[in-house]
Amino acid sequence: MNRIVGLLIATVISASLAHAANVSVEVYMTSTAGGEEETSFAPDTPKLFAMFKTKGIKDGDKVRGVLIAEDVGDVAPANTKVLEKTLALDEDTDDGDFNFSKPTKSWPVGKYRVELYVNDELATTTEFTVEAAKSEKDSDEEESSKG
Numbered sequence: 435m436n437r438i439v440g441l442l443i444a445t446v447i448s449a450s451l452a453h454a455a456n457v458s459v460e461v462y463m464t465s466t467a468g469g470e471e472e473t474s475f476a477p478d479t480p481k482l483f484a485m486f487k488t489k490g491i492k493d494g495d496k497v498r499g500v501l502i503a504e505d506v507g508d509v510a511p512a513n514t515k516v517l518e519k520t521l522a523l524d525e526d527t528d529d530g531d532f533n534f535s536k537p538t539k540s541w542p543v544g545k546y547r548v549e550l551y552v553n554d555e556l557a558t559t560t561e562f563t564v565e566a567a568k569s570e571k572d573s574d575e576e577e578s579s580k581g
Contacts (some may be wrong), residue, residue: 457490458495459550459557467531476562477540484532484548484560491552493524498551499532504561506544516546 442524462471464483475482484499498520503510510516517534532548541564549559 436560440451451476455550457488457495457552457557459486459488459552460484460496461546461548461550461558463560463562467533470493470563474565475541477543477564477568478536478542478567479564482534482536482541482562486530486532486550487528488526488530488552491523491526495523496553497521497523497530497557498554500549500551501532501534502547502549503542504545504547506546508540509542509544524543558579 453505461484463475464470464472464485465475465479465481467483469483469486482501484501486497488497488500500515500520501517503512503514503516505512506514519532521530521532523530532550543564543566545561545563547559547561
């Protein structure tokens with residue numbers, strides 16, 4: 435009897451691992467829902483969108499998006515989890531998204547990544563930066579050096 439229970443548990447685990455291996459996820463970052471891919475954002479960007487599409491999702495699969503601040507200087511320790519959201523899906527999607535709202539002041543300048551998990555298995559990541567906007571003085575200096 436114990437042997438049968440053990441075999442059933444092993445079969446279930448194997449099936450779930452095989453399913454996770456058959457799921458693929460593509461992701462890119464943008465500042466508007468459904469917008470074009472961007473790799474750099476201004477600190478005052480109201481929302482960041484991790485747009486994703488899936489292949490192989492089954493009913494009840496959970497997709498989790500985690501925003502991580504890889505390197506934002508003294509604002510936070512390296513690789514700090516900033517935000518996390520989970521969606522339950524019932525089929526594949528071509529236009530799924532996780533959106534992350536700007537902190538009260540602004541996005542700290544630095545390097546970030548978004549990790550997407552399917553049923554707690556890392557499926558893919560994407561990286562982006564938040565860069566300080568050039569000041570008008572910097573722009574004027576560039577223009578005068580050209581002329």
